[in-house]
Structures are given as C-alpha cells and as structure tokens.
Amino acid sequence: MELNGSQIMIEELKAAGIEMAFGIPGGAIMPFYDELLKADFPHILTRHEQGAAHMADGYARVSGKVAIVVTTSGPGATNLITGLANAQMDSVPLVAITGQVATNMIGTDAFQEADVYGCSIPVTKFNWLIKDVNEIQHVTREAIRVATTGRPGPVLIDFPKDIQITNTVYTPRESAESPLPAPREYPELDTEGIDKLLAAIERAERPVIIGGAGIIKSGASAELAKFAKAAGIPVINTLLGLGGFPGTNELFLGMPGMHGTAYANFALCECDLLINLGARFDDRVTGKVSSFCPKATIAHVDIDDAEIDKRVHTHIPILGNVRDVLSALNEHLRPGDYDEWRQTWTDWKENYPLQYDWDGSIKPQYVIDQIQEITEGNGIYVTGVGQHQMWAAQFIRFNEPKTWVTSGGLGTMGFGLPAAIGAKFARPEKDVWLIDGDGSFAMTLVELATAATYNVPVKVAILNNAYLGMVRQWQELFFEKRYSHSHYPENPDFGTIAEGYGVKGINVTDVNEVRNSLETAAEHDGPVVLNFLVNKEENVWPMVPAGAGNDEMQLAPPSREAKS
Amino acid sequence: MRQVYSILVNNHAGVLSHVAGLFTRRGYNIESIAAGPTEDTTITRIVIVAIGEENELDQIAKQLRKLYDVREVEQISYNQAVTRELVLATIKAPITKRSEIIQLANAFGAQVINMTDDTVTLEASGNDHKVRTLLKAFEGYGISQMARTGMISLPYDGMPEDWEPIA
Numbered sequence: 001m002e003l004n005g006s007q008i009m010i011e012e013l014k015a016a017g018i019e020m021a022f023g024i025p026g027g028a029i030m031p032f033y034d035e036l037l038k039a040d041f042p043h044i045l046t047r048h049e050q051g052a053a054h055m056a057d058g059y060a061r062v063s064g065k066v067a068i069v070v071t072t073s074g075p076g077a078t079n080l081i082t083g084l085a086n087a088q089m090d091s092v093p094l095v096a097i098t099g100q101v102a103t104n105m106i107g108t109d110a111f112q113e114a115d116v117y118g119c120s121i122p123v124t125k126f127n128w129l130i131k132d133v134n135e136i137q138h139v140t141r142e143a144i145r146v147a148t149t150g151r152p153g154p155v156l157i158d159f160p161k162d163i164q165i166t167n168t169v170y171t172p173r174e175s176a177e178s179p180l181p182a183p184r185e186y187p188e189l190d191t192e193g194i195d196k197l198l199a200a201i202e203r204a205e206r207p208v209i210i211g212g213a214g215i216i217k218s219g220a221s222a223e224l225a226k227f228a229k230a231a232g233i234p235v236i237n238t239l240l241g242l243g244g245f246p247g248t249n250e251l252f253l254g255m256p257g258m259h260g261t262a263y264a265n266f267a268l269c270e271c272d273l274l275i276n277l278g279a280r281f282d283d284r285v286t287g288k289v290s291s292f293c294p295k296a297t298i299a300h301v302d303i304d305d306a307e308i309d310k311r312v313h314t315h316i317p318i319l320g321n322v323r324d325v326l327s328a329l330n331e332h333l334r335p336g337d338y339d340e341w342r343q344t345w346t347d348w349k350e351n352y353p354l355q356y357d358w359d360g361s362i363k364p365q366y367v368i369d370q371i372q373e374i375t376e377g378n379g380i381y382v383t384g385v386g387q388h389q390m391w392a393a394q395f396i397r398f399n400e401p402k403t404w405v406t407s408g409g410l411g412t413m414g415f416g417l418p419a420a421i422g423a424k425f426a427r428p429e430k431d432v433w434l435i436d437g438d439g440s441f442a443m444t445l446v447e448l449a450t451a452a453t454y455n456v457p458v459k460v461a462i463l464n465n466a467y468l469g470m471v472r473q474w475q476e477l478f479f480e481k482r483y484s485h486s487h488y489p490e491n492p493d494f495g496t497i498a499e500g501y502g503v504k505g506i507n508v509t510d511v512n513e514v515r516n517s518l519e520t521a522a523e524h525d526g527p528v529v530l531n532f533l534v535n536k537e538e539n540v541w542p543m544v545p546a547g548a549g550n551d552e553m554q555l556a557p558p559s560r561e562a563k564s
Numbered sequence: 565m566r567q568v569y570s571i572l573v574n575n576h577a578g579v580l581s582h583v584a585g586l587f588t589r590r591g592y593n594i595e596s597i598a599a600g601p602t603e604d605t606t607i608t609r610i611v612i613v614a615i616g617e618e619n620e621l622d623q624i625a626k627q628l629r630k631l632y633d634v635r636e637v638e639q640i641s642y643n644q645a646v647t648r649e650l651v652l653a654t655i656k657a658p659i660t661k662r663s664e665i666i667q668l669a670n671a672f673g674a675q676v677i678n679m680t681d682d683t684v685t686l687e688a689s690g691n692d693h694k695v696r697t698l699l700k701a702f703e704g705y706g707i708s709q710m711a712r713t714g715m716i717s718l719p720y721d722g723m724p725e726d727w728e729p730i731a
Binding site: 125 | 585630632
C-alpha cells in the first residue's frame with residue numbers, strides 16, 4: 001500500500017489507540033491537517049498552542065491516556081515549550097507533532113523556521129526530527145512507547161512539510177499486535193530491598209508514609225490503602241500525590257512541606273521511618289535538606305533510579321514500580337506496635353487543624369470549602385498556580401486518584417483553564433471544577449472560546465484578590481511589605497469577559513451569595529465563570545519559609561501566634 | 565573529584581546535543597569531551613571527563629543512562645582502563661634553546677611535526693599524568709599554541725570479575 005508521510009503517521013497513531021488531539025494548524029503542518037480530517041479520533045481546535053499542550057496534559061492526568069498535540073513550525077512550536085516543560089516536570093505523557101519547514105530549507109532561516117528539535121531537547125523525555133519518510137512508522141511507535149512507559153513524559157516529533165507529502169510503501173502493523181506497547185517496562189522486583197523495608201517497618205516505632213505522583217501514575221491507590229490500613233501507618237500525600245489516599249481517612253495527614261499541614265510536617269520531623277512511595281523529594285517538600293526527617297531511616301521506592309539519592313540520602317533504596325513493590329509489601333507485612341505514635345499524631349491533627357479566620361469578607365478558603373461540600377470530594381479539581389492552588393490542596397478532601405490536576409514541578413500559571421478543559425474531555429461524566437486565581441486565569445483565559453465552541457461544561461471559580469497573591473504574600477513576609485508590581489488594581493471584569501466569550505459569567509461580591517452561586521454553576525448546562533472578589537490580603541498558612549527547615553514552620557500570621 | 569565516563573550511544577544525529585545538553589541543564593562540569601566511531605558503525609563512543617562531588621558524579625551516570633540514545637555508561641577509574649589523549653603544542657624555541665627542547669621532546673616520546681626559525685611544534689600522546697607532566701615541562705619555554713583531543717578510553721580486556729581497583 002502506498003501512502004504519504006502524513007497518512008502513515010495517522011495510521012500509526014490510530015493503531016496505537018490515540019483517542020484525542022489538540023492543536024492549531026499553520027503553513028508547515030497543513031498536509032498533515034488535511035489527512036487529520038480522515039482520522040477516527042477527534043481534534044480540538046484551541047486558541048493558543050500552550051493551551052493545546054495543557055489540555056493534553058489535563059486529559060492525560062485524568063484518563064491515564066496519551067493525547068497528541070499538533071502545531072505548525074516556528075511560533076506554533078515554540079508556543080508549546082511551556083506546556084512541554086510542565087509535562088516533563090510532572091512526568092505527564094503527551095506526544096507533540098510539530099510542522100517543520102521542508103528539509104531542503106532547514107537551516108536557511110526560512111519563514112516560520114525555528115530549531116524546534118534543539119529547543120525541545122531539555123523539555124522532553126525524547127524528541128525526533130524526521131528526515132526520511134521511511135522513518136515515520138518507527139518514530140511514531142517509539143514516540144508513543146517512550147511517552148507512556150517507565151517514568152512517563154512528553155515527546156516531540158518535528159515533521160518537515162516535504163516529508164508529510166512524500167509517498168512510500170506502507171505495511172500496517174500486524175493486527176494481533178496490541179494497540180499500545182503495553183506492558184510497561186519496569187525493572188525486576190528488588191526483593192532484597194523489600195525485605196529490608198519489611199524489617200524496618202517491623203522495627204519502627206514512628207513510621208510515616210509519603211505518597212507521591214508514583215502512586216497515581218502506577219495505579220497503586222488500592223494497594224496503598226491496604227498497606228497503610230493493615231500496618232496502621234499514617235499517610236502524607238505530596239501535592240502531586242493528592243488523591244492517592246482518601247482525604248477523609250483517619251490515617252491521612254495531608255500535604256507536607258512549604259504549605260503542608262502542621263501535623264504532616266511534625267510527623268516528618270519526628271518519624272523514625274519514612275517510607276517514600278513514588279515522590280521525588282522536591283525542595284518544596286523537604287525544605288532545608290539537612291533538617292529533613294532528622295531522626296528517620298529513609299526508604300525510597302521510585303521507578304527512576306536517578307531520583308534515588310538525588311537530593312536526600314536514602315538508606316533503603318528500592319528501584320521499581322510502586323504498585324508492584326506495594327503488592328509485595330502487602331503480602332509479607334509484619335507491622336510493629338505504633339500505638340503511642342498513633343496517639344501523638346492524632347493529637348496533632350486535633351490541636352493543629354487547618355483553619356482560617358471569619359471576618360465577613362469572602363475568604364478564599366471558604367469558597368473552596370463550599371466547593372468541597374457541594375461536590376463531596378467526588379469532582380475533578382483543577383487549579384492554576386499560587387495561593388489558590390495551595391488552599392485547594394489543603395481544603396479539598398479527595399476520594400479517589402486522578403481527580404486532582406495541578407501544575408506541581410514547573411508551577412505554570414495559566415495551566416488551569418486549558419487543563420480543566422482537557423480533564424473534562426477525559427471524564428465527561430465528572431463535574432470538573434477549576435479553582436483559579438485572577439493572575440493565573442488571565443494568562444490563558446482565551447481558551448474560554450474553546451470551552452464555548454465545544455460546549456465543555458467546566459465550572460471556573462476565580463478567587464480574585466487583584467494580586468499575584470503568592471508574590472504579595474512573600475513581599476508582605478520577606479520584603480517588608482514592599483508590594484513591587486504584584487497588584488492588578490484595574491483587573492478586568494471577568495464575569496463580563498466570560499459573557500463575551502459566550503460563557504455564563506457571574507461576579508460574586510457578597511459572602512452570602514457564595515453557596516448559591518456555586519450551586520447555580522453546578523446546575524448550569526455549560527461552562528460557567530464565577531468571579532469571587534475575595535479578601536485581598538489573605539495568606540496561606542502554615543508556611544515553611546523558602547530555604548528553612550520543616551521544623552521552622554510558621555503556623556499562623558505572626559500577630560495571631562503572638563495572641564495565642 | 566574527576567571521573568571518566570565512557571558512553572556508548574546510538575550513532576544518531578542530535579545525540580551529542582542530548583548528552584552535552586544534559587550537562588548544561590543540570591549544571592555539571594565537563595573538563596573534556598571526545599567522540600568518535602567504534603568498531604560498530606551504529607554506535608559512537610563519547611568519553612567525558614567531569615568534575616564534581618562524589619554524589620554528583622553518580623548522578624551524572626544515572627542521568628546519562630536515562631537518555632534514549634545512550635546504550636551504556638561506564639564510570640572508569642584510571643587503573644581499570646587505558647586512557648589516552650593527543651596533544652599538539654607549538655613551543656617557543658629560539659635557536660639557542662632548540663636542541664634542548666628536542667631532547668626534552670625525545671624524553672617524552674613526542675614527535676616534532678613542524679619547525680620554524682623560532683618555534684617547534686610537537687605531537688605527543690599519553691595518559692592524563694603524562695600529558696600534564698609534559699605540558700609542565702615545556703611551560704617554561706612558552707607554549708604559543710596548543711590543541712588537545714580530550715581523553716579517550718577503553719576498558720582493559722580480560723579484567724577478572726572480582727578484580728578491585730586500588731583506590
């Protein structure tokens with residue numbers, strides 16, 4: 001069978017089970033787009049390439065499946081860079097296909113030419129520049145395999161225009177072959193490490209589990225619940241691990257680190273055994289490394305060898321898939337006696353709960369609390385980056401994995417709206433709530449047009465304080481209240497903007513209208529933007545100052561601490 | 565600490581960018597890098613000498629192994645492998661010093677490959693120690709130009725499995 005390059009790539013994408021594409025066409029990718037009309041998976045036309053990448057990212061985090069992102073050459077492709085870097089930092093699979101100028105024009109500074117292969121090396125797991133039509137079959141298969149196996153991540157295929165239209169003989173893959181190159185490539189089970197950990201668990205008096213994104217990505221939530229409950233060991237979830245353990249379970253200690261719960265940070269400081277399951281010891285989690293878990297034997301289970309011993313010295317390293325390791329642990333578990341420890345952390349939970357003051361203004365935490373109440377933790381929750389993100393992480397109590405979509409490692413403001421749209425495409429039956437800040441939302445709000453065009457009923461709650469709130473908080477605490485360029489006094493009217501895009505928009509200024517407006521939004525058949533004018537100077541507590549140890553956590557504003 | 569990495573990579577366009585980019589991105593220090601074909605035309609050997617703390621040197625190997633086109637990474641200690649570097653150096657050699665310089669070159673087994681009225685260009689190869697010693701020996705005369713290949717390396721064949729290098 002003779003096909004052109006575009007047709008071959010689409011055949012391969014179909015054979016691999018790709019179900020979703022996001023992107024924007026342009027000159028150097030038009031032949032591919034022409035063939036995309038015949039593909040059997042939908043393509044969502046976005047308003048900005050960064051939006052396309054975040055949509056594919058949100059889609060992947062919720063569905064566990066990989067989507068493709070298609071852009072043209074030059075600016076179309078460079079607009080993807082933030083989206084790729086975001087996916088790379090959080091180990092999210094996506095396959096970017098970028099048009100490139102014809103091979104005989106590469107290197108001549110042709111119109112809309114950029115060295116996208118070179119630009120994308122540091123922000124992808126791997127990338128390819130196709131130079132021969134006969135490479136397409138192999139490269140497309142490899143791209144999907146690399147993106148989805150081991151520690152997942154984004155990949156990019158740079159696809160010159162002349163190769164998109166070059167014909168060659170194509171032999172489809174054997175039909176018996178599985179659509180995706182499943183089973184994932186995992187290292188062999190490290191039984192020696194597992195035995196060591198089992199012995200440490202039996203010996204320990206104050207063990208604590210920290211569950212990261214590895215729990216979610218490997219599908220280990222059920223195994224984690226079984227393990228923690230059988231052993232009676234409390235569980236901390238990192239920002240990207242939230243949802244990996246039920247937020248309402250008594251063993252749950254919340255999030256650790258910079259804006260973690262007091263009891264999670266106390267537990268880290270006091271534990272004698274830390275069992276890290278698929279978290280990478282991010283600096284926001286550890287604080288100053290020298291005072292991180294000072295009394296603990298540290299066990300670290302990770303799929304990526306390079307994460308072990310990268311920042312924190314590990315006593316029991318276990319290279320492997322978290323789910324497989326947990327299954328093995330569950331089989332041979334011999335828990336010790338942790339009664340005294342249980343009393344300690346239960347008291348902490350009681351005495352140092354997450355809290356906020358009530359002063360008649362709309363407190364951002366209250367809005368999140370109300371979203372939690374009306375969804376009962378059964379929605380999908382998406383955020384931008386900043387204060388609102390931390391409050392959402394603190395106050396939402398997740399019932400299941402893959403219901404929390406947030407930009408962790410890269411901290412990409414503007415991630416929220418497109419990611420929420422992608423999440424809704426992945427799980428249309430779920431209520432998708434975007435909790436966003438005004439700063440974050442404004443960065444990609446153009447994708448309201450996409451939500452309106454495809455009638456994607458995401459519910460947006462902007463916690464609008466007219467500040468880059470986290471910047472303002474740091475300026476208040478560490479820069480003697482010099483609010484340098486963190487204020488947006490002339491913020492646009494987001495409710496009216498939403499209406500302009502054909503999306504229902506509601507401005508909420510009265511705390512008594514919060515619940516009502518949320519219910520209206522939940523019941524509305526279509527996308528909604530709720531613009532909550534919240535208390536402008538609310539800060540996120542507790543807080544571990546940057547560079548300080550978790551033992552230097554401040555529980556509350558200095559004024560409140562002084563009073564109590 | 566210095567560490568020699570012998571890295572076998574697929575002979576693909578862009579592979580050197582990926583390897584070099586890793587060092588830039590993660591802030592690792594390269595002292596030298598040399599790349600060339602091997603007995604297998606599909607495979608290139610890259611030899612990198614890097615400087616860092618012990619923990620960082622292990623990280624470098626782990627990060628290198630994650631690269632798609634990297635097939636094998638060996639961290640080489642000097643007595644486990646033969647290491648060589650080629651140096652070309654032009655030495656200031658006025659007529660009065662010339663025979664002395666040539667004599668010194670002979671002592672190092674260096675070849676004279678060019679000579680002018682006031683310079684001598686030498687070609688020398690050797691391990692890290694020899695190259696350093698040689699350059700130090702000629703420093704006093706003045707080295708007006710120099711080019712070095714960077715270290716290349718091959719593990720010794722027939723090394724017993726339980727053989728432990730002397731630290």
